[in-house]
Amino acid sequence: DQQVKQNSPSLSVQEGRISILNCDYTNSMFDYFLWYKKYPAEGPTFLISISSIKDKNEDGRFTVFLNKSAKHLSLHIVPSQPGDSAVYFCAATGTASKLTFGTGTRLQVTL
Amino acid sequence: GAGVSQSPSNKVTEKGKDVELRCDPISGHTALYWYRQSLGQGLEFLIYFQGNSAPDKSGLPSDRFSAERTGGSVSTLTIQRTQQEDSAVYLCASSLPGLAVEQYFGPGTRLTVT
Numbered sequence: 001d002q003q004v005k006q007n008s009p010s011l012s013v014q015e016g017r018i019s020i021l022n023c024d025y026t027n028s029m030f031d032y033f034l035w036y037k038k039y040p041a042e043g044p045t046f047l048i049s050i051s052s053i054k055d056k057n058e059d060g061r062f063t064v065f066l067n068k069s070a071k072h073l074s075l076h077i078v079p080s081q082p083g084d085s086a087v088y089f090c091a092a093t094g095t096a097s098k099l100t101f102g103t104g105t106r107l108q109v110t111l
Numbered sequence: 112g113a114g115v116s117q118s119p120s121n122k123v124t125e126k127g128k129d130v131e132l133r134c135d136p137i138s139g140h141t142a143l144y145w146y147r148q149s150l151g152q153g154l155e156f157l158i159y160f161q162g163n164s165a166p167d168k169s170g171l172p173s174d175r176f177s178a179e180r181t182g183g184s185v186s187t188l189t190i191q192r193t194q195q196e197d198s199a200v201y202l203c204a205s206s207l208p209g210l211a212v213e214q215y216f217g218p219g220t221r222l223t224v225t
Contacts, residue, residue, distance in 0.1 A: 002153075004153070006153075034213075036216075041218065042218050043115065043202055043204070043215075043216030043217050043218050043219055044154070044202070044216045045215075045216070046213050046214070046215070049213070089153065089154065091154075097142070097144075097159050097161070097167065098144065098156040098159050098167065098169075098170065099144075099146075099154070099156065099214065100156065101146075101153035101154040101155075102153050103151070103152055103153040104153060
């Protein structure tokens, strides 16, 4: 039972354009959501998070949007840069301890 | 400062052998987590240690898997009688107390069971 779903395994975006990565969840007990970025042969690194009491959180080029009624969140990267090319994991938690991760979306930013 | 370290970085073992994977968390992080990522899958939670509390073992897939954390620092994940389906990248993460959601990951151990 996949409680956190990232239905797009890959995404290609031109440098300078907006990248939009999507994530859906099924567990209504989740109240905190995170995005992690992973380069090959490295562990995931925390990128940005959002609490369920908010619908938007922004940090520089990265913005996360949460639509609780649709159980959907998205990560916007603008402008996209070649260094953003990585696998992005959406994660959720309801206990502030263990995270439930999606399967990841591989983002390729092309020149 | 030093991040989370894991050893070995790669491990190839024969089916039926036991393996031990090690994690050194960030100093001062009282929470420690083990996850694994199988091919084409997301990160799957295995076990969580928080201070002196009893660990949350709810994610361990079978009784062949066990983990311990000595002295509240280093952790060892042990897989007994390895099977081919155990092949995965095993990731360790740690976090500060009260900030468990912002977990810092190590580079992982890639386990291949032949």
